[in-house]
Amino acid sequence: MRVELGDNVTIIDDKGKKFVINITKDVKKVKGLGIVNSEDFIGKRYGEVLEIGNKRCVILPVSFKDYIDCLRRKAQIILPKDSAQIIMNCSIKPGDKIVEIGSGSGALTIALAKSVLPNGKVISYEKRKDFIEIAQYNIKKAGLEKYVEFKLRDAKNGIDEKNMDTIIMDVPDPWELVDTAWNSLKIGGYFCSYSPLISQAEKTVRKLREHPFVEVYVLETLQREMIVLEKGVRPSFNMLGHTGYLTFARKTLQTF
Amino acid sequence: MRVELGDNVTIIDDKGKKFVINITKDVKKVKGLGIVNSEDFIGKRYGEVLEIGNKRCVILPVSFKDYIDCLRRKAQIILPKDSAQIIMNCSIKPGDKIVEIGSGSGALTIALAKSVLPNGKVISYEKRKDFIEIAQYNIKKAGLEKYVEFKLRDAKNGIDEKNMDTIIMDVPDPWELVDTAWNSLKIGGYFCSYSPLISQAEKTVRKLREHPFVEVYVLETLQREMIVLEKGVRPSFNMLGHTGYLTFARKTLQTF
């Protein structure tokens, strides 16, 4: 398989730094790589090592994980460790219809969209124009625009969708959207909220308990890399101490 | 939406315990629920609360997560927190062709199969007949048999597949299958190995470094539940201290 004009490709340098670029006839400036004449890559075999600038780099077909890792971002994104848990705990699958409230930079949106294609859909609400634009840029770059519909609107004014498989929110006051979520979910559908503060998760849980929801729980996920050195193995000194709490629930008709 | 004959349904009792049962005309004995005459549920609305035995239960449409949570199991399974990370870090998507080595009870197999449908496929190698039978039982119950092909065979004797998107292994000596994995992966395809012992991850990393692989890393994921009590919030006292280390890599043609 060889690189062709128009391809999006992943470039990984010998330090492990990763870049996603589009193969064009133009010279481009890539932060961290310098001036890149991507036309030179046309005809190279994927998996080959190339000299780019004065770095040795390998060129690979782009994956959705690459798009997430190399996202253009504004504000904090939901990291892969957490979007992985969202997709698993909401049992998201191809064909699902999902509402996301708070597109942010679209990092979770990409993870959701690639999980529901080819027949599913993500409807993503965002009230800030600057966020929705960056999310749209990232979704388009990842080739996922068919699977995502953005709505520049405050979900607190109501959302249009009914019978959703999952509703996920990354907003400061998720408890205020519990009613909205219940109304838009199908029976057995999943609610998820991502919150940095423990009080946000707490209030959301208390609100969920007033509604017909089951399987209400809050998870925190910590991830640590193990470093394999010449002389042995140790955990990485670098560890992210916190991202967010994930609150999950599942819609029923009646409570116990 | 109402319960029909032949449905698989999820039943959650007021303690949060979950059961997946098939709606039949027979009376069945369900461990934890007692004698269940599932025919009685026909016509009930999903989401309703029912009296089963002397417990109050809610009846829901079954999700893939439910199948995993209620798996018939033999030996230790790969838990959702880890299969979530595998799916994310291997960038698994609908349509992918995946080889799994070590079916176990099929817990990961379900998570993979639901992620690659409708056009993808999981080929699952298992050398133990008792494991493959339980995995097949679980996959069939989850309605995923179209997406999984089981091979009762030791993958050390070679595997047939080429150009795979991802190869995942849960075996005692993953380093011995690094060659096999490289040969079966497409360029840019993902390798993953699940290992309880740190030395297993270490040996696998050292072997991977001898081959054209990039993005070689080892992750450990810890998860903790937060408990919302009447009087406040605290982390759960119950926490699983360890499951396994996940070793990831990605195939290239050349090394730096």
Added chain:
Amino acid sequence: MRVELGDNVTIIDDKGKKFVINITKDVKKVKGLGIVNSEDFIGKRYGEVLEIGNKRCVILPVSFKDYIDCLRRKAQIILPKDSAQIIMNCSIKPGDKIVEIGSGSGALTIALAKSVLPNGKVISYEKRKDFIEIAQYNIKKAGLEKYVEFKLRDAKNGIDEKNMDTIIMDVPDPWELVDTAWNSLKIGGYFCSYSPLISQAEKTVRKLREHPFVEVYVLETLQREMIVLEKGVRPSFNMLGHTGYLTFARKTLQTF
């Protein structure tokens, strides 16, 4: 060194279970060991392996850690991992005068007393008679009664001590004792509160910030054992997910 009549000794069986017993002329019944005729041990060398009941056991001079590990307990104790952090973060040293509010079973009291001897003192307030009795029993057994003064009294009604080096509390509403603590501490003295709920730590911090305190912070400590097996190493599956949050502060005269 040989075992003598009247010694407290530590007995560790071949499963690692530990017992502290007093060498007497009486036959005693020890839970987990059965009938023990401790007189038989007199004259044995410390460090020797003995047959007790049908178990092989080693007999050792008792340490303060042994007294804590083998405490007679009522309700939850402050575990060594946390009392270690308290002693370090409060910079506790021989000679210190310390007030403890909430003796509980005396586990922390032992750790404090052994840290301040031979010239220091722990004054331990407890409003429940059943707790103070068990704490006194444990302190006496550890031979630390000279260093601890118990007061059967609710500290909310005021405490007598002034110019304390450290005040530590394990009470449900520590924020209500912040004034009391400030008044009893010397300048530069340390405040510590142990709380299972995050809201307790939060309220305490907010109260501390209204007073002349510096170095106000909250710590959570997690501990995991690594298991060395024949075939390799892995973290223990058993891990305590939570004990308590430790809130620290240090008295000043003025705030910024």
Added chain:
Amino acid sequence: MRVELGDNVTIIDDKGKKFVINITKDVKKVKGLGIVNSEDFIGKRYGEVLEIGNKRCVILPVSFKDYIDCLRRKAQIILPKDSAQIIMNCSIKPGDKIVEIGSGSGALTIALAKSVLPNGKVISYEKRKDFIEIAQYNIKKAGLEKYVEFKLRDAKNGIDEKNMDTIIMDVPDPWELVDTAWNSLKIGGYFCSYSPLISQAEKTVRKLREHPFVEVYVLETLQREMIVLEKGVRPSFNMLGHTGYLTFARKTLQTF
């Protein structure tokens, strides 16, 4: 209590940054504070807020924790969270005789010395002259020189002490000192080794198991700060992913 000439004092600025300085008649340059004329502080009350440079600072009596926090350091030190666990798990108390192998910058040495005074002693071996000098500087600054004896020598060539309460080592190959440790410990005395790599702990455990030791175990301690913000509480994003594994054991005469 007022500041006097010759005092060591702790200064904490309004960002929480801490400095330990000696009150002299000289003007000194303190990194982070600028030019400090410490003579000006004489007669100030401890606990008062002062203007130093253009920062508002509080002045406090120095504690041992302050000496550790403000250590002059070379290479990685053993952090308070770990030295706390060492002191607790080795049941260290006033009067103990302790051998430390690997003084490093003396951070653990301070913690040990303040725990064994007034009648105990720490004998600290260090083979590197540059390390022993910095450790001596730090111990002297903390006023603990009476309680510490440094030996500029490789402990692999043998150590002089017998009947020690505890032996602690921070060396690359602790398994080679297990014999030495056993010989120098009293019966029931504690062994501790601090190791960044898991293989170091593993080898040490295997070696300990060949000798008469009981209570052999390896601990890892993780610590996370909780941040109390105006709007709520969350764990700190900053978390140290790893420091070292602590291997503990206790000397007996015989094995099971």
